Amino acid sequence: METHINLRDVRAFCAVIDQGSITAASKALGETKGSVSRRIARLESQLGIALIQRVGGRAQATQEGLSYRKRATEALEILDTAQAELSDKDVIPQGHLRITAAQGLANNLHLGACLGRFMHAYPKVSLEVIMTGDQLSFREEQIDFAFRLAAGQLPDSGHKAILLTSVSLGFAASPEYLKEQGIPQHPDELAQHRLLLPRVFGDGLTVNMQPCSKPQQAQSFELTGHMLCQDTRFLAEAALSGAGITLMPPKVQEPHIKAGNLVRVLGDWESAQQGNLYLVYPARPLSPKAEVFKEFVRAEFQDQKW
CATH class of the missing domain: 3.40.190.290 (D-Maltodextrin-Binding Protein; domain 2)
Incomplete structure (x- = not known):
């Protein structure tokens, strides 16, 4: 028998992983904890696998859950983008974004203040900022945007990038x-x-x-x-x-x-x-939340000289 997956169940699963708990996910989704729990249980039953496990009081994806989440997130992004393009009314950007930057680079750029202003402008978009000097995989780590500094042009990685500013030394x-x-x-x-x-x-x-x-x-x-x-x-x-x-x-x-x-x-x-500061992101259609983030950051750095 063909199984019909409820997209709201999939969104609930992704929200639990993003937020770290069913309680936090229920608040983000505007549903009760019981409703979110039932959605997760129904999705796991339909798929025949365990998607979530509790580790140290936090809800974490199982290995199968991580694999499913990667594909599910990509599918939801595409659906959200398609719906936004077809809609005649304004879409309010909402959801979760994962961003990475080197600790020193973030401090030098006052990135915390920049992202704080973004959250004030778009209160329905939540951010997770990963500070690391490693160039994380966009696919494996589900990264939406990366701030990267390079001496000249970025090497070709198959991703998209916009030049934010040049940094003199x-x-x-x-x-x-x-x-x-x-x-x-x-x-x-x-x-x-x-x-x-x-x-x-x-x-x-x-x-x-x-x-x-x-x-x-x-x-x-x-x-x-x-x-x-x-x-x-x-x-x-x-x-x-x-x-x-x-x-x-x-x-x-x-x-x-x-x-x-x-x-x-x-x-x-x-x-x-000069060193060039880039905002790098995957070469796929951007969701409304990602599109407004890209344009907001571009505008923030447009008139700044470092």
Whole structure:
């Protein structure tokens, strides 16, 4: 006999996994706990498998449940998008989004404030933010959006990406370090110093720099980091302690320079390249909640210079 799956049962299952409990899911769905429990039980009975297990007081998907959730979420996204496109009335974005960014990148961009403003504008959309330096799989981890920084173009991954802003970089060090180790006058001399570099660009970094007086004469310099970290604020703290010369965005170093705790290095040179900040997302039709998130973030960064 053909089994007809109730889409509301599927949505209830996804909500329980997203929210972590039947109680939280029932509030998000506007249903009673009993109603959500019955939906899960009916879906499990129709599929003939256990979808949810309780671990440490939280509802988690079983291995079969994880596999089902991946496909179910994709199907629901497609159905939601199709319904929105056919509807003549405005659709209120709602649902859950999973976002990932490196901890340091999120701090430097004040991403918490940005996402807070988004939630104020779209109160029916809930967010889950995963802080990690790893590039999580969009499919395996059910990621909707990723903030990623790259030196130049992103490598082709089959995903979509929009350039949010460019991040300029500059060298700085503490007065104590420069007094002890000397002040480099040319980028070639950086090889003789301890360098504190952003890990986001890899173990080493090739920088293109040009004299301010001769902006068309850029040169490439290979740098090796003595300290590598994804969080440039962490690197700033290390530089303040006299650990070495750091490379970071002006917005991070400027307060320390004004206070006299850091000194700009190689001020007669300027970077001929910038780090590019991208918002990356899967190459599939976007749901209303994902579409408004993409456009909101694009607008937030449109006029900002980092």
